[in-house]
Amino acid sequence: MNGRDWTKVLPTLAVGMVVYDRRYDMPATIADFDGPMVCLTRPTGLEWRSHCASVRPATAYERRQLRALARLHAQRQRGTASA
Numbered sequence: 001m002n003g004r005d006w007t008k009v010l011p012t013l014a015v016g017m018v019v020y021d022r023r024y025d026m027p028a029t030i031a032d033f034d035g036p037m038v039c040l041t042r043p044t045g046l047e048w049r050s051h052c053a054s055v056r057p058a059t060a061y062e063r064r065q066l067r068a069l070a071r072l073h074a075q076r077q078r079g080t081a082s083a
Contacts, residue, residue, distance in 0.1 A: 019055040027062040043070035
């Protein structure tokens with residue numbers, strides 16, 4: 001994307017939306033925005049920023065993948081999951 005083309009992508013994104021970050025090859029949830037940058041988070045506490053041009057809405061499979069990660073992380077935090 002060149003110049004201000006990112007302004008066309010940004011309105012399609014919202015805080016709380018599950019997206020797929022093509023740069024990191026991971027689904028994540030949008031936590032905030034900082035200009036053209038999107039602040040992303042995962043259930044494990046991992047946080048990072050990516051340009052809005054590198055994210056897209058997550059597919060149903062990717063949303064399920066993120067929910068499964070959240071369940072696994074919660075189990076491990078409680079100590080009930082086998083290692």
